[in-house]
Amino acid sequence: xxxxxxxxxxxxxxxxxxxxxxxxxxxxxxxxxxxxxxxxxxxxxxxxxxxxxxxxxxxxxxxxxxxxxxxxxxxxxxxxxxxxxxxxxxxxxxxxxxxxxxxxxxxxxxxxxxxxxxxxxxxxxxxxxxxxxxxxxxxxxxxxxxxxxxxxxxxxxxxxxxxxxxxxxxxxxxxxxxxxxxxxxxxxxxxxxxxxxxxxxxxxxxxxxxxxxxxxxxxxxxxxxxxxxxxxxxxxxxxxxxxxxxxxxxxxxxxxxxxxxxxxxxxxxxxxxxxxxxxxxxxxxxxxxxxxxxxxxxxxxxxxxxxxxxxxxxxxxxxxxxxxxxxxxxxxxxxxxxxxxxxxx
Amino acid sequence: xxxxxxxxxxxxxxxxxxxxxxxxxxxxxxxxxxxxxxxxxxxxxxxxxxxxxxxxxxxxxxxxxxxxxxxxxxxxxxxxxxxxxxxxxxxxxxxxxxxxxxxxxxxxxxxxxxxxxxxxxxxxxxxxxxxxxxxxxxxxxxxxxxxxxxxxxxxxxxxxxxxxxxxxxxxxxxxxxxxxxxxxxxxxxxxxxxxxxxxxxxxxxxxxxxxxxxxxxxxxxxxxxxxxxxxxxxxxxxxxxxxxxxxxxxxxxxxxxxxxxxxxxxxxxxxxxxxxxxxxxxxxxxxxxxxxxxxxxxxxxxxxxxxxxxxxxxxxxxxxxxxxxxxxxxxxxxxxxxxxxxxxx
DNA sequence: TTGTACGCGTTATCAC
DNA sequence: GTGATAACGCGTACAA
Numbered sequence: 001x002x003x004x005x006x007x008x009x010x011x012x013x014x015x016x017x018x019x020x021x022x023x024x025x026x027x028x029x030x031x032x033x034x035x036x037x038x039x040x041x042x043x044x045x046x047x048x049x050x051x052x053x054x055x056x057x058x059x060x061x062x063x064x065x066x067x068x069x070x071x072x073x074x075x076x077x078x079x080x081x082x083x084x085x086x087x088x089x090x091x092x093x094x095x096x097x098x099x100x101x102x103x104x105x106x107x108x109x110x111x112x113x114x115x116x117x118x119x120x121x122x123x124x125x126x127x128x129x130x131x132x133x134x135x136x137x138x139x140x141x142x143x144x145x146x147x148x149x150x151x152x153x154x155x156x157x158x159x160x161x162x163x164x165x166x167x168x169x170x171x172x173x174x175x176x177x178x179x180x181x182x183x184x185x186x187x188x189x190x191x192x193x194x195x196x197x198x199x200x201x202x203x204x205x206x207x208x209x210x211x212x213x214x215x216x217x218x219x220x221x222x223x224x225x226x227x228x229x230x231x232x233x234x235x236x237x238x239x240x241x242x243x244x245x246x247x248x249x250x251x252x253x254x255x256x257x258x259x260x261x262x263x264x265x266x267x268x269x270x271x272x273x274x275x276x277x278x279x280x281x282x283x284x285x286x287x288x289x290x291x292x293x294x295x296x297x298x299x300x301x302x303x304x305x306x307x308x309x310x311x312x313x314x315x316x317x318x319x320x321x322x323x324x325x326x327x328x329x330x331x332x333x334x335x336x337x338x339x340x341x342x343x344x345x
Numbered sequence: 346x347x348x349x350x351x352x353x354x355x356x357x358x359x360x361x362x363x364x365x366x367x368x369x370x371x372x373x374x375x376x377x378x379x380x381x382x383x384x385x386x387x388x389x390x391x392x393x394x395x396x397x398x399x400x401x402x403x404x405x406x407x408x409x410x411x412x413x414x415x416x417x418x419x420x421x422x423x424x425x426x427x428x429x430x431x432x433x434x435x436x437x438x439x440x441x442x443x444x445x446x447x448x449x450x451x452x453x454x455x456x457x458x459x460x461x462x463x464x465x466x467x468x469x470x471x472x473x474x475x476x477x478x479x480x481x482x483x484x485x486x487x488x489x490x491x492x493x494x495x496x497x498x499x500x501x502x503x504x505x506x507x508x509x510x511x512x513x514x515x516x517x518x519x520x521x522x523x524x525x526x527x528x529x530x531x532x533x534x535x536x537x538x539x540x541x542x543x544x545x546x547x548x549x550x551x552x553x554x555x556x557x558x559x560x561x562x563x564x565x566x567x568x569x570x571x572x573x574x575x576x577x578x579x580x581x582x583x584x585x586x587x588x589x590x591x592x593x594x595x596x597x598x599x600x601x602x603x604x605x606x607x608x609x610x611x612x613x614x615x616x617x618x619x620x621x622x623x624x625x626x627x628x629x630x631x632x633x634x635x636x637x638x639x640x641x642x643x644x645x646x647x648x649x650x651x652x653x654x655x656x657x658x659x660x661x662x663x664x665x666x667x668x669x670x671x672x673x674x675x676x677x678x679x680x681x682x683x684x685x686x687x688x689x690x
Numbered sequence: 691t692t693g694t695a696c697g698c699g700t701t702a703t704c705a706c
Numbered sequence: 707g708t709g710a711t712a713a714c715g716c717g718t719a720c721a722a
Contacts, residue, residue, distance in 0.1 A: 008699055019709045024701060032707065052463035055409065056699030058400045059714045073429065075626075080425035084418065087446045091453075096464070099444050101432045108436075115441070118397035221629050252630070259632050266611055281420075284566050285597070287604050287632040353715055364693045369717060377691065401715035404698050 007050045016044045027052075058120065063316075067308065068116035068124040069099045070109060076252075077280040078295070079127060082146060085301030086125060092302075093309050095122075102128030113139070122315075123308040126153075129190070137326070142311035144304045149189045154311070154327040156304040157191040163293040163333040164198025164247070167275045170291065171245025172206060174341055176273050178239050179203050180211040182231065182257070183249035184218055192249070195277065199247055217253055228257050232264065243271050251276035251283040254290050258340065262287055274340035289338035299331045352395045361389045372397075403465065408661075412653065413461035413469040414444045415454060421597075422625040423640070424472060427491060430646030431470060437647075438654050440467075447473030458484070467660075468653040471498075474535070482671075487656035489649045494534045499656070499672040501649040502536040508638040508678040509543025509592070512620045515636065516590025517551060519686055521618050523584050524548050525556040527576065527602070528594035529563055537594070540622065544592055562598055573602050577609065588616050596621035596628040599635050603685065607632055619685035634683035644676045 009023040016023075018041065025032055026041045033041070044050075058064045074080040087097055098119060100112040109130055116124065123141050129148040136143050137152040145155040164181075171179055181199045186192060196212070203210035215227045235244055248254040254276030261268055268274070268288055276283050279294025307327060314320050354368040361368075363386065370377055371386045378386070389395075403409045419425040432442055443464060445457040454475055461469065468486050474493040481488050482497040490500040509526075516524055526544045531537060541557070548555035560572045580589055593599040599621030606613055613619070613633055621628050624639025652672060659665050 006699090010699080020700080021702090021709055021711095022707085025708085028701080034707070037707085052459075053465065053699055054463040055400060055403045055465050056714095057701070059404050059716090060699075060701040062701095062714080064400065074419070074425040074432075075429065077422075077425075080419040080422075080428075083425075084420065084446060087419075087444055088448075090445065096443055096460070098441055099432055100435065101429060103433075114397075118399040119441070120398065120400050221626070255630055259630070262607075262632050281566070282627065282630065285600055285604070285627065287607050351715090355715080365716075366693060366718085367691090370692085373717075379691075382691085398715060401698095402717075404700090405715075405717040407698080 006053070007048045008053070011048055012041065012044050012050060015048060016040055062120075064120045064122055065095050066116075066119060066121040067095045067097050067305070068113070068119075068121040069097050070102045070112060070116075070124070070126045070128045071099065072102050072104070072128045074101065077282075078250075078278055078297070081280075081297045082127065082301050085298050086305060089302060089305040093305055095305070095309065102130060104130055106130045117141070122312045125304055125308060142308055142315070144308045146300055146304050147191050149187070150191070150326070150328065151189055152326060154307060154323065155191075156300050156307065156329050156331065158295045158300065159330045159332050160191050160194030161198035161201075162194075163277060163295075164195035164200075165202045166198075166333065166335050167195075167247040167277070167293050168199045168202035168210075168245075170275055170335060170337070170341060171247065171273055172202070172208070174243070174245065174273050176243045176245025177208070178211065178242050178244045179208050180213065180235070180244060180246045181249075182213045182215070182217075182228075182246060182253065184216055185214040195247075195249060217249070221256060224253060224256050225260065228253070228260055232257075232260055239271075241271065243273065245273045245275075247275045247277075249277055251278045251280045251290060251292055254292070254340075255282045255286045258286055258288060258290065268340060268343075270343070272340075276340075279334070279336055283336070283338070288340055291338045291341040292336050294334040294336055296331050296334060303329055303331065351398070352393045353398070356393055357386065357389050357395060360393060361385055407465075409465045409467055410440050411461075411464060411466040412440045412442050412650070413458070413464075413466040414442050415447045415457060415461075415469070415471045415473045416444065417447050417449070417473045419446065422627075423595075423623055423642070426625075426642045427472065427646050430643050431650060434647060434650040438650060440650070440654070447475060449475055451475045462486070467657045470649055470653060487653055487660070489653045489656075491645055491649050492536050494532070495536070495671065495673065496534060497671060499652060499668065500536075501645050501652065501674050501676065503640045503645065504675045504677050505536050505539030506543035506546075507539075508622060508640075509540035509545075510547045511543075511678065511680050512540075512592040512622070512638050513544045513547035513555075513590075515620055515680060515682070515686060516592065516618055517547070517553070519588070519590065519618050521588045521590025522553070523556065523587050523589045524553050525558065525580070525589060525591045526594075527558045527560075527562075527573075527591060527598065529561060530559040540592075540594065562594070566601060569598060569601050570605065573598070573605055577602075577605055584616075586616065588618065590618045590620075592620045592622075594622055596623045596625045596635060596637055599637070599685075600627045600631045603631055603633060603635060613685060613688075615688070617685075621685075624679070624681055628681070628683070633685055636683045636686040637681050639679040639681055641676050641679060648674055648676065 009020045012023045013020045071079050102109050124143045127146045133152040143153045145153050200210040213231050217224050276290045276292040279292045283290040283292045354365045357368045358365045416424050447454050469488045472491045478497040488498045490498050492502050545555040558576050562569050621635045621637040624637045628635040628637045
């Protein structure tokens with residue numbers, strides 16, 4: 001209860017009449033002790049109620065087993081699920097995670113990184129996109145990006161191109177003759193740009209003209225509503241009666257779109273076909289289940305940690321062979337066919 | 346680029362012809378140096394590219410500035426938003442967070458706690474509910490619970506009782522004469538139980554008979570569907586034509602309920618009034634916006650960290666006066682009136 | 691205002 | 707198989 005000093009190796013050593021060294025060995029090379037002595041020490045640990053102190057161990061051997069994480073927010077399900085999966089790799093790799101929420105300000109994120117480095121993190125996973133990868137590549141530790149600009153650092157991404165391609169193919173397979181993609185404008189170097197590219201490439205291969213609606217979405221539900229409303233009005237006017245296949249950049253937006261159609265028509269009109277992206281919970285829980293291109297978040301996270309662990313291990317070797325070029329790994333998306341495309345026709 | 350040894354106070358000291366102590370003071374008591382000398386050291390830090398090592402500092406002064414967090418999952422928006430807010434308090438309090446996902450197994454969660462303690466965390470915030478608070482209260486650090494069983498430890502909770510009461514009042518205010526609450530069965534000591542209590546107490550005060558449907562919800566969307574479907578069938582049969590006010594334990598479930606009504610009737614029938622709980626995004630993004638009793642997650646998280654920080658600071662005093670009794674603080678809920686109750690009548 | 695000497699709790703190196 | 711002893715990098719009396 002009180003402020004008892006903590007029990008240390010010294011206490012154990014005195015109690016057992018061994019040396020500190022032997023106690024240390026009990027933890028790190030137990031085989032080098034006789035079974036008998038192992039038991040003695042083990043009993044002493046119990047009796048004195050010893051609690052490990054890994055901070056001292058870090059100072060002595062330099063290994064923190066810390067990985068730093070900077071994530072843009074936890075509001076979007078995608079990010080929180082990625083973090084969930086990252087944290088869960090503790091069971092496999094044993095690394096602990098120091099997590100910061102990037103707040104969109106470059107300078108504060110730089111401070112976070114300094115703070116992480118001061119705690120001797122061995123590697124970093126970054127999903128926040130404010131700091132350019134060129135700058136990150138200069139940091140003294142291995143870094144892995146997930147779904148962000150990654151020209152100069154290693155990364156794990158969903159195969160966004162294939163995702164966009166599959167979405168277009170799904171819609172075309174339902175005989176949609178107007179193929180539409182709704183997204184936010186973005187830089188070519190952001191992985192998600194592949195969704196646009198894959199979608200338009202499929203259209204071109206099929207000699208269809210892809211219709212792109214790029215608006216500044218994602219600020220908030222209420223500000224997305226009028227933007228989508230406007231698009232619906234335009235589509236209804238211009239393509240009345242024609243079968244419209246619409247690929248929307250994420251499930252949240254797809255759900256908003258679907259809600260607007262329900263408000264206007266009380267249902268999903270026959271000539272509308274919808275595909276979202278992410279396979280986030282809302283795609284199953286919307287008023288009609290939404291077909292979507294799912295990201296394999298568990299794999300994204302696992303591979304990111306694994307790639308990081310490999311590079312961190314490499315550094316611990318006597319003669320490290322660091323990566324000369326960043327590694328970019330890509331995880332295939334998975335298609336979910338649901339009610340917004342698989343109607344009884 | 347290479348494996349250059351890290352720059353330490355010793356290097357700075359040699360470079361500036363000061364002693365290590367002075368360098369240390371530069372960081373901890375800069376005022377005790379002349380401005381001139383501060384500048385000299387500051388320049389040297391730049392030149393040698395010094396990086397702080399907080400691990401060494403921890404070993405020397407015992408303050409890790411670590412808070413451990415154990416959270417059940419990040420799948421539910423409530424938890425991820427709480428974590429979001431907790432992490433964001435770094436800006437205010439400066440504490441860093443080591444986060445573990447509780448995996449429902451008591452013994453592995455105990456291991457997590459040991460791991461956290463071995464890193465010398467100064468306090469812990471726990472939302473996971475597998476380990477009884479009595480056991481937690483025996484740990485050698487301050488602990489604060491959020492929305493979990495908290496008989497023997499301090500806690501921050503939403504005023505669930507008031508939430509249930511308000512929900513019932515809102516429904517009664519719309520002249521619902523059948524008041525229904527849908528929830529999962531739970532122990533009386535879980536804060537969320539207050540929702541049931543508040544709801545039924547209001548009903549009794551108004552001489553209304555509260556109708557409780559307690560089912561094992563929350564496993565998955567698909568397994569909730571039939572449970573809710575059955576309830577709807579029963580309500581339609583038993584209370585046809587009467588105005589039904591339904592308080593559902595959380596917004597996810599309320600949304601599912603609403604979707605089922607839409608599938609059956611193509612709309613929210615006139616005699617159904619719905620109130621959810623949490624004010625999670627789905628309550629705004631469902632096909633009709635759902636009235637809900639919102640938890641003030643930002644406050645929950647902030648107060649939890651603050652309470653913890655107070656207790657951690659108390660321990661650092663020469664003569665600590667630890668809490669004799671756990672502190673239980675309660676945050677009022679906020680009502681959001683939306684389309685599922687505020688119809689044009 | 692600045693320096694000396696030691697402690698924090700563990701691991702690593704070398705002896706025995 | 708076991709034990710001294712010296713790191714690891716910083717903070718803090720105490721002394722000057």
